[in-house]
Amino acid sequence: MKRIHLKALSTITLVALLASCKKDSHTNTNSTPRDPNTAPQASIDRFSSAAGHLQVRTSSNGLPAANAAVNFDQAPFITRGLSPAGKVVDYYNFDVQPTAPAPIYVLIKSGETTPVAGQFNIIDVIPGEPGYNDFWQIYNVTVPSNYVANTVTSYQEIVSKGYTVTRTNTLVNCPVVPKGSTATKRYPAGSDASIITGWYKDMAVYYFSFGEKALTVNSSGQVPVIPIYVSFTINPNQPNGGPASGFKTETGSSQTHNVVSALPANAGYSPLWAVVVYDNMSFGSVMDFTTASAAPVLVPNAGNVNCPVVNVQQ
Structure with a gap:
């Protein structure tokens, strides 16, 4: 771009x-x-309660202070997931955004x-x-x-x-x-x-x-949205579950089985993803879009997140 x-x-x-x-x-x-x-500098805080949704600063989570430079190349701001065909992809996490x-x-x-x-x-x-x-x-x-x-x-x-x-x-x-x-x-x-x-x-x-990928508004004048399938370490219907527990990963690895439904080369790609949460009991069997879309769904639309894909394994 x-x-x-x-x-x-x-x-x-x-x-x-x-x-x-x-x-x-x-x-x-x-x-x-x-x-x-x-010139004066605008005060920027992406992690305040007014700006953040999934990424809201607390006294214990270590999210950067207002106006502090942020390294988005480290967790929790970047995630390793899977492409529709099961290839490794990396994407940034810029939290929930409106359409x-x-x-x-x-x-x-x-x-x-x-x-x-x-x-x-x-x-x-x-x-x-x-x-x-x-x-x-x-x-x-x-x-x-x-x-x-x-x-x-x-x-x-x-x-x-x-x-x-x-x-x-x-x-x-x-x-x-x-x-x-x-x-x-x-x-x-x-x-x-x-x-x-x-x-x-x-x-x-x-x-x-x-x-x-070049983007345009859809027929309703909104940002296009497409699905991403994710699972959490603790299912959202359990105590302390959902985003607070972090994405479920392979043992000893940062590799999730979060599956994007399109890549930048695909006609329908958009970096604004509608999050579909599947049961983490299916984590081992979810390896691509086909298996992800067949997994039991716990939350069909957990919000729209800005997650631009920045690496696709060849």
């Missing part, structure tokens, strides 16, 4: 926007661009088709706020031809300047994280895994980008 503020993404996600005299009449009143290195995408604003000069060079994308919600989602729907914002990058750094400014905003059907999976966080794995291997800078209400914000 290309970083969504780069020109490369625009060739597959952004449509040409027609210029008009009215659009060109806008002038950029703030001619001094903001620098994210000196209604949040808007992300990409600025494009009038008469052009590519994002403004050097401009960071703009969001208006962060984790813990109503309407936040790791999945963002791209909105193109037409700015004047003389626009200077990063002189607009909030949705409020977009509105106040009267810029034309055009919704696209394109989705991007970009979890907002504290500055300095790392998640080094991408599919295919070698894809850019660096953290990306954006703007939120004139403050610098940071996010990852996962692009193992």
